[in-house]
Amino acid sequence: MGIWFSLVALAALTLLGLIGANVPGLNYVFAVIIPYIAITVFIVGIIVRIVIWARSPVPFRIPTTGGQQKSLSFIKQNRLDNPSSYLGVLGRMALEVLFFRSLFRNTKAELKEGPNLTYGANKWLWLFSLAFHWSFLIIFLRHFRFFTQPIPFFVPYLQEIDGFFQIWVPIIYITDCVIVAALSYLFFRRVFDSKIRYISLPSDYFPLLLISGIAITGILMRYFFKTDLVAVKELMLGILSFSPSVHAVGLSSWFYLHLFFVCSLLIYFPMSKLVHLTGIFMSPTRNLANTNRMVRHVNPWIDELKMKPHTYEEYEDEFRTVMKGAGMPLDKEESHVS
Amino acid sequence: MSLKMKPEELAQTISYKPPKKHWIDNPVEYKKGTYNYGGNPESLKYVHQPNPRKWQPYDEDWKLPENWKEIILEGFRERIDKFRSLKLFMDICVRCGACADKCHFFIGSGDPKNMPVLRAELLRAVYRKEFTLAGKLMAGMAGATELTFDVLKEWFYYFYQCTQCRRCSVFCPYGIDTAEITFLARELMNLIGVNIDWVMTPVSNCHRTGNHLGIQPHGFKDSIEFAADDLEDLTGIRVETPINKKGAEILFVIPSADYFGEPHYFTLLGYMALFHEIGLDFTFSSFASEGGNFGSFVSHELMKALNAKIYAEAKRLKVKWIIGGECGHMWRVLHQYMDTLNGPADFLEVPKSPITGTVFENTRSTKMVHITEFTADLIKNNKIKLDKSRNNHWNATFHDSCNPARAMGLFEEPRYILENVLNNFTEMPDNTIREQTFCCGSGAGLGTEENFEMRMRGGFPRANAVKYVAENNGVNLLTCICAIDKATLPPLLQYWVPGVEVAGIHELVGNALVMKGEKERMTDLRNNPLPRKEVL
Ligand code: HEM
Numbered sequence: 029m030g031i032w033f034s035l036v037a038l039a040a041l042t043l044l045g046l047i048g049a050n051v052p053g054l055n056y057v058f059a060v061i062i063p064y065i066a067i068t069v070f071i072v073g074i075i076v077r078i079v080i081w082a083r084s085p086v087p088f089r090i091p092t093t094g095g096q097q098k099s100l101s102f103i104k105q106n107r108l109d110n111p112s113s114y115l116g117v118l119g120r121m122a123l124e125v126l127f128f129r130s131l132f133r134n135t136k137a138e139l140k141e142g143p144n145l146t147y148g149a150n151k152w153l154w155l156f157s158l159a160f161h162w163s164f165l166i167i168f169l170r171h172f173r174f175f176t177q178p179i180p181f182f183v184p185y186l187q188e189i190d191g192f193f194q195i196w197v198p199i200i201y202i203t204d205c206v207i208v209a210a211l212s213y214l215f216f217r218r219v220f221d222s223k224i225r226y227i228s229l230p231s232d233y234f235p236l237l238l239i240s241g242i243a244i245t246g247i248l249m250r251y252f253f254k255t256d257l258v259a260v261k262e263l264m265l266g267i268l269s270f271s272p273s274v275h276a277v278g279l280s281s282w283f284y285l286h287l288f289f290v291c292s293l294l295i296y297f298p299m300s301k302l303v304h305l306t307g308i309f310m311s312p313t314r315n316l317a318n319t320n321r322m323v324r325h326v327n328p329w330i331d332e333l334k335m336k337p338h339t340y341e342e343y344e345d346e347f348r349t350v351m352k353g354a355g356m357p358l359d360k361e362e363s364h365v366s
Numbered sequence: 367m368s369l370k371m372k373p374e375e376l377a378q379t380i381s382y383k384p385p386k387k388h389w390i391d392n393p394v395e396y397k398k399g400t401y402n403y404g405g406n407p408e409s410l411k412y413v414h415q416p417n418p419r420k421w422q423p424y425d426e427d428w429k430l431p432e433n434w435k436e437i438i439l440e441g442f443r444e445r446i447d448k449f450r451s452l453k454l455f456m457d458i459c460v461r462c463g464a465c466a467d468k469c470h471f472f473i474g475s476g477d478p479k480n481m482p483v484l485r486a487e488l489l490r491a492v493y494r495k496e497f498t499l500a501g502k503l504m505a506g507m508a509g510a511t512e513l514t515f516d517v518l519k520e521w522f523y524y525f526y527q528c529t530q531c532r533r534c535s536v537f538c539p540y541g542i543d544t545a546e547i548t549f550l551a552r553e554l555m556n557l558i559g560v561n562i563d564w565v566m567t568p569v570s571n572c573h574r575t576g577n578h579l580g581i582q583p584h585g586f587k588d589s590i591e592f593a594a595d596d597l598e599d600l601t602g603i604r605v606e607t608p609i610n611k612k613g614a615e616i617l618f619v620i621p622s623a624d625y626f627g628e629p630h631y632f633t634l635l636g637y638m639a640l641f642h643e644i645g646l647d648f649t650f651s652s653f654a655s656e657g658g659n660f661g662s663f664v665s666h667e668l669m670k671a672l673n674a675k676i677y678a679e680a681k682r683l684k685v686k687w688i689i690g691g692e693c694g695h696m697w698r699v700l701h702q703y704m705d706t707l708n709g710p711a712d713f714l715e716v717p718k719s720p721i722t723g724t725v726f727e728n729t730r731s732t733k734m735v736h737i738t739e740f741t742a743d744l745i746k747n748n749k750i751k752l753d754k755s756r757n758n759h760w761n762a763t764f765h766d767s768c769n770p771a772r773a774m775g776l777f778e779e780p781r782y783i784l785e786n787v788l789n790n791f792t793e794m795p796d797n798t799i800r801e802q803t804f805c806c807g808s809g810a811g812l813g814t815e816e817n818f819e820m821r822m823r824g825g826f827p828r829a830n831a832v833k834y835v836a837e838n839n840g841v842n843l844l845t846c847i848c849a850i851d852k853a854t855l856p857p858l859l860q861y862w863v864p865g866v867e868v869a870g871i872h873e874l875v876g877n878a879l880v881m882k883g884e885k886e887r888m889t890d891l892r893n894n895p896l897p898r899k900e901v902l
Pocket residue numbers: 124125126128131153156157161164214215232235236239302304305306308460461462539540
């Protein structure tokens with residue numbers, strides 16, 4: 029059901045995009061107004077999200093420790109999986125964000141005859157996930173040649189590395205192939221792995237389809253249905269310098285579709301699970317040092333936990349007779365003596 | 367305790383194929399042997415918890431307050447504002463499924479709602495319905511559900527089928543910690559009196575008598591003295607039994623099972639022998655006669671109230687610092703919560719071993735040292751004499767208890783000790799130890815008789831790894847540093863791997879410890895005849 033819903037949603041977006049491209053009066057709306065709305069929603073939405081998270085305090089320091097703690101001098105600490113310093117936390121976070129360290133641990137539990145349980149390494153999700161995210165990032169960075177003049181210094185380097193194999197004209201980018209393969213893997217595992225299908229919601233299929241839509245329209249434009257890149261760049265520079273103009277010439281339907289998908293993603297982003305982008309940086313089980321017994325962590329609302337502990341005085345009052353009988357020291361007696 | 371199903375039969379009931387019907391439309395079924403009884407009203411009253419009444423989970427009517435939904439939703443909103451963890455974990459899960467087969471309850475039951483991701487989704491579905499726009503507008507598509515009695519029943523069932531072990535959190539790319547979600551879900555249910563007796567009665571006991579078992583001060587004293595008698599029989603040496611002694615240097619806090627349960631008791635003997643041997647100036651406390659904290663299985667408020675007695679007693683007895691015994695969830699609370707809950711402990715001194723002079727810098731704020739940290743340091747500095755051969759009848763492996771593993775990172779200290787007190791040691795397979803360790807399946811208050819089948823299921827992955835080393839390496843002893851383990855691993859192993867026993871680290875220390883002036887030991891601490899020194 030979730031799959032169908034997502035497919036229908038994507039079809040609806042496609043239709044809208046095509047209308048935008050082909051109804052002359054709507055060109056301005058789809059090429060200028062919607063991008064402005066999308067960028068605004070994205071930026072404001074992400075900020076609001078972060079602010080809302082940040083408003084909730086971190087009441088306790090609860091890192092999940094993945095290695096040896098810092099304790100005795102002769103025991104070697106695992107500084108990355110169980111950091112006790114700011115630098116260690118930075119390292120741990122860098123590993124998580126850049127290389128998906130935790131996902132790399134993934135195993136697959138299997139129950140065999142015996143009964144015997146086995147936990148084989150299972151790195152496919154990690155591999156394709158990382159491939160997807162990195163190619164997404166590189167493709168995004170390559171797009172800066174459309175957004176700025178002069179072209180930023182890193183773009184030519186990226187293009188050169190990405191086009192390393194130098195096959196075909198125009199040269200095929202490795203990331204274009206990788207992102208399609210990775211997206212396919214991520215989508216089809218949701219469809220065919222019964223466990224993953226069982227936990228999937230429409231909001232899990234939809235972003236994969238939408239990003240695939242972006243990637244496929246982009247690839248089609250680059251390799252098959254040429255678009256006037258000068259016009260594209262003019263449009264983008266116009267938007268980004270707040271003096272937009274639309275030259276309808278050269279901007280194909282493919283381009284309108286591509287742009288409209290990107291705008292949809294930008295708008296969808298802040299209200300969806302895609303906010304894991306910023307969320308991961310705030311995750312208290314990962315971004316805190318395991319200095320729990322070294323440095324006190326303060327909870328701003330601790331005094332709202334009002335229940336009064338049972339005091340020793342109350343305890344002694346209740347049990348004085350038996351304590352006395354057992355010859356145990358008593359506070360009240362002592363206070364008489366001294 | 368027993369289960370009619372044989373282990374092989376139980377294993378055959380496990381299938382990882384999810385049912386056809388979507389989980390939201392699949393109401394929970396309470397199966398005998400897989401849930402815990404409701405909290406006793408007297409216990410709830412004693413600790414002033416809401417809605418004390420007689421009820422059972424299998425009753426049609428849970429006798430909830432009329433406005434129970436509002437209470438829960440209000441509480442939910444409040445906790446979203448108080449816990450960034452909760453808010454974030456509700457928002458960022460991508461349902462990648464990496465955590466799915468990491469939970470011992472899923473592995474042992476195949477019930478898809480025991481996948482950590484779905485356990486959390488039970489709460490998330492209501493969160494989306496109540497607190498997000500998409501959930502309000504199109505519930506079905508956003509995976510949102512209204513909070514109904516059926517949903518509550520599901521919460522109760524599955525949030526009391528999570529031992530808060532945090533294994534899922536190790537594997538989640540964002541560190542989403544289902545233990546934290548379970549903690550808060552249980553706290554929400556507690557607002558309307560939905561909790562379990564095996565948590566609430568120990569909590570109430572502990573509040574009153576200082577320990578979960580409800581042992582009164584003279585009973586505590588008797589137990590400790592009884593242990594000293596036993597030690598005297600075994601070693602010929604009379605050890606000290608200081609209790610509530612003002613001005614001692616160190617307060618020693620242990621889980622109550624150590625002086626009332628077996629095999630915990632042998633660990634207690636080990637501690638006492640060790641402290642005597644090194645001449646430690648310490649004291650037990652009958653008031654802080656519990657290091658464990660069942661409050662941490664139900665609410666932050668109860669956790670704080672129970673935990674308070676440790677610092678209070680340290681202050682009253684004017685000790686300099688504190689050592690804590692072998693217990694898992696106890697150390698979760700001591701390590702990650704105590705200082706925040708009841709600190710600062712500015713009336714104590716930074717712990718410094720009076721024997722070796724080592725300053726425990728890693729505890730400079732909390733001032734509480736784990737017993738294995740303390741003992742490892744003694745051994746490193748050659749302060750005690752150990753005869754490993756006295757443990758030659760054991761071929762041991764080590765179970766990393768969840769909390770010291772994933773909420774502390776206490777891996778090498780116990781292993782270092784084991785290396786020095788024991789000749790025969792084998793690790794279990796890599797994916798089942800250290801940060802990837804498997805839970806005993808009975809933690810977080812779930813270790814009851816009525817929950818026996820679920821415990822055997824949840825403990826299956828742990829037991830299976832033990833079976834592996836028992837069969838391949840002849841392991842006959844599972845060591846651990848947790849009181850709940852010591853109570854629940856024996857029946858687990860009895861079921862899955864008969865013949866393997868369970869012991870604390872300090873039991874083995876006590877066996878190996880060569881004491882000044884001791885008589886020749888004929889048995890180990892549990893009265894097993896010692897392996898005779900090979901006579902030529
Ligand atoms: C700091 C940056 C980011 C990090 C560390 C990160 C990390 C991850 C990880 C570990 C996963 C889980 C594995 C998986 O299911 O593929 C994931 C999933 C996903 N991420 Fe990201 N991500 C980041 C940014 C982004 C961005 C910018 C997007 C693009 C719009 C994105 C889109 C997705 C999607 C669609 C999924 C779900 C894949 C699926 O459903 O199978 N992520 N991310």
